[in-house]
Amino acid sequence: MPLDTHALVAARAASLNAALADAPSETILDTALRNAAVGDVAMVSSFGAESVVLLHLLSQLAPDTPVLFLETGMLFPETLAYQREVAEKLGLTRVKVICPDPTDLFLHDPEGDLHGRDPDTCCAIRKAKPLELALQPFDGWITGRKRHQTGDRVAMQVFEVEAGKLRINPLAGWTPRDMADHMARHDLPRHPLVAQGFASLGCAPCTTRVAPGEDPRAGRWRGREKTECGIHFAGGRVWPAGKV
Numbered sequence: 001m002p003l004d005t006h007a008l009v010a011a012r013a014a015s016l017n018a019a020l021a022d023a024p025s026e027t028i029l030d031t032a033l034r035n036a037a038v039g040d041v042a043m044v045s046s047f048g049a050e051s052v053v054l055l056h057l058l059s060q061l062a063p064d065t066p067v068l069f070l071e072t073g074m075l076f077p078e079t080l081a082y083q084r085e086v087a088e089k090l091g092l093t094r095v096k097v098i099c100p101d102p103t104d105l106f107l108h109d110p111e112g113d114l115h116g117r118d119p120d121t122c123c124a125i126r127k128a129k130p131l132e133l134a135l136q137p138f139d140g141w142i143t144g145r146k147r148h149q150t151g152d153r154v155a156m157q158v159f160e161v162e163a164g165k166l167r168i169n170p171l172a173g174w175t176p177r178d179m180a181d182h183m184a185r186h187d188l189p190r191h192p193l194v195a196q197g198f199a200s201l202g203c204a205p206c207t208t209r210v211a212p213g214e215d216p217r218a219g220r221w222r223g224r225e226k227t228e229c230g231i232h233f234a235g236g237r238v239w240p241a242g243k244v
């Protein structure tokens with residue numbers, strides 16, 4: 001990406017943060033969807049344990065916004081069913097299911113066991129690369145990331161620059177209590193595995209239950225240092241292009 005393009009997007013993010021860093025999530029989302037300075041955006045959702053909150057806010061403002069859902073081929077069947085249930089209940093009309101490139105799977109993960117041998121490359125071909133390709137037509141994307149989730153996210157800004165695009169985090173300042181209150185107030189459907197002890201949901205081979213009081217993301221890649229799938233790496237490159 002040319003440096004001047006990066007500088008332009010960074011200046012745009014700084015300006016939006018100066019104006020909206022402490023604004024209500026609805027205002028941030030409305031700006032993301034309608035402000036010409038932001039451009040065309042999609043929402044990226046895992047339809048995981050807390051995704052329904054941001055999807056609900058979106059449904060109130062613009063239910064025809066593109067929602068990109070990464071179907072890695074390794075998700076729990078319950079997540080696939082929940083995705084359909086939530087989209088229907090909230091009236092989201094443009095959910096797009098994004099899948100890995102079959103050639104990448106054939107070349108790098110023919111047995112479906114790459115997650116155990118090289119989870120970074122597995123995430124690259126099943127998540128990061130398909131997402132980067134799906135985001136090509138857009139100027140930015142909206143996520144449900146929150147500062148409380150991991151140490152990496154504690155200083156997260158509402159408007160960021162990632163891979164030359166704006167990444168917008170309307171729920172950056174929300175706490176677990178805020179999320180629970182919103183779901184209860186609006187009687188939103190919960191992911192069925194939450195009641196079985198899964199506080200954060202990703203691919204089935206890389207997700208375990210958490211004990212009461214444990215960090216909700218402790219069940220993701222348990223026993224490994226890995227804490228992010230690679231979609232959210234900082235540094236301007238979304239997936240390790242040299243590897244896949």
Ligand code: SF4
Pocket residue numbers: 072074114115118119120122123124126127202203204205206229
């Ligand atoms: S979360 Fe696990 S199974 Fe899913 S893409 Fe990453 S390494 Fe592969």
